[in-house]
Amino acid sequence: MLVSRRSFLFAAMPLLAAPPTGFGFDEFRARRAALRKQLGTSIAVLEGRTEAEGELSRDGFFQEPNFLYLTGWREAGAAVLLTPEGDTLYLPPRRPDTDRWHGRLAAHDDPGVAAQAGFDRVAPMEQLGRDVATAAHRHPELYAIDAKWKPSADLARPIARLRMVKSAAELKKLEQAIAASEAAHLAAWAKTKPGLYEYNIASTMVATYRDGGCQRSAYPPIVGSGPNSVLLHYNVNERRMDAGEILLMDVAGEYDGYAADITRTVPVNGKFTPRQREIYELVLGAQAAAIAACKPGMRLGKKDASSLYKIAFDYFEAHGKLGKYFTHGLGHHIGLDVHDPFDPDLPLAAGHVITIEPGLYLPEEKLGVRIEDMVLVTETGCRVLTSKLPSAPAAIEAAMKRR
Ligand code: GLY
Ligand code: MN
Ligand code: MN
DSSP, X not given: OXXXXXXXXXXXXXXXGSOOTTOOHHHHHHHHHHHHHHHTTOEEEEEOXXXXXXXXXXXOOOOOHHHHHHHOOOSXXXXXXXXXXXEEEEEOOOOHHHHHHHOXXXXXXXXXXXXXXXXXXXXXXXXXXXXXXXXXXXXXXXXXXXXXXXXXXXXXXXXXXXXXXXXXXXXXXXXXXXXXXXXXXXXXXXXXXXXXXXXXXXXXXHHHHHHTTOOEESSOOEEEEGGGGGOTTOOOOOOBOOTTOEEEEEOOEEETTEEOOOEEEEETTSSOOHHHHHHHHHHHHHHHHHHHHXXXXXXXXXXXXXXXXXXXXXXXXXXXXXXXXXXXXXXXXXXXXXXXXXXXXXXXXXXXXXXXOOEEEEGGGTEEEEOBEEEEEOSSSEEETTTTSOOSHHHHHHHHHTO
């Protein structure tokens, strides 16, 4: 029994050579085919992360998002070369000693590995430099992101163009990240009360979305009470919260690589003061105006014509000239990265997922309010993906009253 179980384990294909759950290899083949269409008869080279990069011992290994997007490959030390003749995945040499630590990793000479990985060919990593040099001679441009390849064209932009439009499988992942993160916000509201510390809320939120299947935080949790609510990227999270203060929570998880990004602002004691509610309603109004105008052809940038930012800014200006207290952008694309790459030349289009997150920050009143939702651009307008999490002040107060 023991012997056959052992041989079964070693004969099994490497665990991570399978595509990420919820995706078939067709999805990654289609993405590479779409990229090759943009490249014409040129070639592209892209490397994944190696184990030596990043803070592995702190965060564990996770794949570089562009590489993951194109290949679905989740093991370290790989690369891909795209040519009009086909796609080759390059794998690092086998290191049997590391299998004991990480499980069996794939190697280029595993039988059937190319088919398992969904590639035309799999080759050893040591061949990559030579193959790139040979292919570069035969084709007009070499697209790459890393300057070490001395690329003649930038690969980041064509990949960004693809990543902007989410597939059905990607939307499902985003929805899972959102559901777990919405639950985290509701858990935070149920817990919040005067005398607790910001980290009590942060830890409840992280535990909730981890429990909901998220592998990581999409970004460091921002839990800012009172004076900290006006600090845009505050993440110390160690202050004691008191009655009468506001609490801004910009916190969300990442599900199978896909990020959520959600902010809600609530009263620590469960009831907004009249001034807090006044500012809150203005932020909500600006957000509603931007969401109402969100559709293909619009843009996010401050200087753009047809700018959603400008709609929110103008709303603040029209209500008490408050535009100067809106001190950041209106939103950003989101996907494998919380700030997903985008092509600045392209307007919003159906299938894009963005955040819409206006805020007002009044340091002298120790009052910062941001409301951040995620929105899918559709053919005719947009759909708020985070709408299950209330943002109307009465709904927040009602939810906090039930504690
Ligand atoms: N949580 C980072 C952002 O809202 O962009
Ligand atoms: Mn955001
Ligand atoms: Mn955010």
